[in-house]
Amino acid sequence: MTLVLDISRLLRRSMKAAPTGIDRVELAYANHLLHPDRVAGARFLARTDGWSWNVPAPRVARLIEHVAARWAAGHPAEGAAQARRLEAFLGLDPGAFGSVGPVSANAATPSESAALRAALKVLLLGGGPLRAPPPPAGALYVNVSHQGLAAPAHLQRLLARRRLKALYLIHDLIPLTHPEYARAPDEAKHRRRMATVLGTAAAVIANSGYTARVFSDHAAAEGRPVAEVVAAPLGIDATLASSADPVCTPQPYFVTIGTIEPRKNHISLLHVWRHLVERHGPSAPRLVMVGRRGWENENVIDIVERCRTLGNHLIECADLSDQTLVQLMRGSRAVLFPSFVEGYGLPLVEAMSLGVPVIASSIEALEEIGQAVPDFVDPIDGLGWAQAVRDYAAPDSPRRAAQVARIGGFRPPRWDDHFEIFDALVRRLAAVPGTEPAAAFIAEPGRDAGRVGRPFSDRP
The missing domain is CATH 3.40.50 (Rossmann fold)
Structure with a gap:
């Protein structure tokens, strides 16, 4: 046929x-x-x-x-600018995210x-x-x-x-x-x-x-x-695991990946982070939000742009190259997926294929593809998410180590x-x-x- x-x-x-x-x-x-x-x-x-x-x-x-x-490659100018911002945010030396090319003042996204x-x-x-x-x-x-x-x-x-x-x-x-x-x-x-x-x-x-x-x-x-x-x-891309080395940061950080839209539940995650910063101050872990702005997200954007409490503990990125994103995930304490509903969840699979722990919503699609490896938390359990982040941020976290051991038995879908x-x-x-x-x-x-x-x- x-x-x-x-x-x-x-x-x-x-x-x-x-x-x-x-x-x-x-x-x-x-x-x-x-x-x-x-x-x-x-x-x-x-x-x-x-x-x-x-x-x-x-x-x-x-x-x-x-x-x-x-x-x-992503967008060379925007990707380079985002990489430099990330390096400053995470306390890394310039160039830690690899050579992504210089930022040109005349560079612009092509129409x-x-x-x-x-x-x-x-x-x-x-x-x-x-x-x-x-x-x-x-x-x-x-x-x-x-x-x-x-x-x-x-x-x-x-x-x-x-x-x-x-x-x-x-x-x-x-x-x-x-x-x-x-x-x-x-x-x-x-x-x-x-x-x-x-x-x-x-x-x-x-x-x-x-x-x-x-x-x-x-x-x-x-x-x-x-x-x-x-x-x-x-x-997943067979070359993903060998595409970039992790970065080593002086302070623990977490990554969440997804378009900023209501079902991704960024709003709950941001409330969790404000709670952590209010209780732990400068020692609270940092959060990197990766994804383009979608729709009906005014409350999320208001917090991102106007919440003074989060201050230096939050950064938003949207134009990262594949290499930078892989490096970013590999250096994180975990990748977070607090979604209310998903059909699949490809970034979750990609994270685990890199050996990166995942904390995810206890919803059917993510539980199916996670193969009992991630830590699952109800998407409306804010205190449960806060505790999971605290546990994973600890330098010698037993909870994180347990998931790293489970990931060893994970077989990514090919x-x-x-x-x-x-x-x-x-x-x-x-x-x-x-x-x-x-x-x-x-x-x-x-x-x-x-x-x-x-x-x-x-x-x-």
């Missing part, structure tokens, strides 16, 4: 200095499908504004190289349009016009990013015209199960995404057993169960494991005879969608 990976998100996100977890997943899938010894005859597709671009594999390989290098043009140049202009043929009838369309599922008319026409089966990777259903933690429009948007999946999927992969259960419950409630739903934990599950699912789908698309998804006849060397339109 021919596989067709939708790389629309990867193309759009190629302009960013730092990836999200979903970006890393689409990159991993593209890498997997580019290897003919693993998958024969894979195709790649990018969709935008009613057009579908069939992208030759060599162009995708060039795009991946461009994107991976950009993400590894979105300029960065996208650069990505398109890498993808489209590096060797003549596109000449990849369109997806063959009966191929398997693979979407691992939720990209384009909320406005599905274009995708539905593509699936119908080319008689494609569809396989989706679902990351979470949080806007449906916990709408209070999402932006107001996101509940309806995610409901449309899941309706697209339920209306077109031959099978679904979930990033955890928890997500698989929640999705199956949603499908049953909608009266539209999917034939097969499998859980395949996401892997991308090879994930793709074994994926490949087996593809083989099962290939053995199932093709079916006609649902009548509601069959587009009206239109112009030829398979013209060589040009994008094809799926507009009616």
Whole structure:
């Protein structure tokens, strides 16, 4: 069976200095499908504004190289500035976080349009016009990013015209199960995404057993169960553990990683830290908040920017290179995940794969992937979190040492494991005879969608 990976998100996100977890997943899938010894005859597709671009594999390989290098380096100017701020905050010598390049007064984040043009140049202009043929009838369309599922008319026409089966990777259903933690429009948007999946999927992969259960419950409630739903934990970068050495600081510090949004529960963590500073003064441990500012976070930002008590005990960072982040985690007493809800939790797995202890919320998804290694604390137990931080900050902490011993038995999920599950699912789908698309998804006849060397339109 021919596989067709939708790389629309990867193309759009190629302009960013730092990836999200979903970006890393689409990159991993593209890498997997580019290897003919693993998958024969894979195709790649990018969709935008009613057009579908069939992208030759060599162009995708060039795009991946461009994107991976950009993400590894972060934004040179901002990353260097953040690294220098971190060194001062943690009492380190300049350059402790490695050589990330000088800060230029004239350096600026490239505009979105300029960065996208650069990505398109890498993808489209590096060797003549596109000449990849369109997806063959009966191929398997693979979407691992939720990209384009909320406005599905274009995708539905593509699936119908080319008689494609569809396989989706679902990351979470949080806007449906916990709408209070999402932006107001996101509940309806995610409901449309899941309706697209339920209306077109031959099978679904979930990033955890928890997500698989929640999705199956949603499908049953909608009266539209999917034939097969499998859980395949996401892997981590195999080079992560050897990418950087830890830093040694004169004062203990902790790290929390995640977009500053309500479900990540930064607000409780900041109250815990104020409690610690009020009781322990200058000897209280420090907190490094890593993540971009998201939405509905005014209370958190007010504390970050205006709380005098926290003063020199808190720093916020958003543009760290991968190397700096790994060094930062390795030097910490623990990485903290106080979330109210998660679908998976890739940074938690990455921390433990580095041998770094984790203190995490006692929620189903994190308990599943943590394999009984982290210390789990209820996300609303402020005193429990404060005590855990105090215990781990101690120079010879028995509680921390116990987790370090447990980490020795932790087996991080690998991308090879994930793709074994994926490949087996593809083989099962290939053995199932093709079916006609649902009548509601069959587009009206239109112009030829398979013209060589040009994008094809799926507009009616």
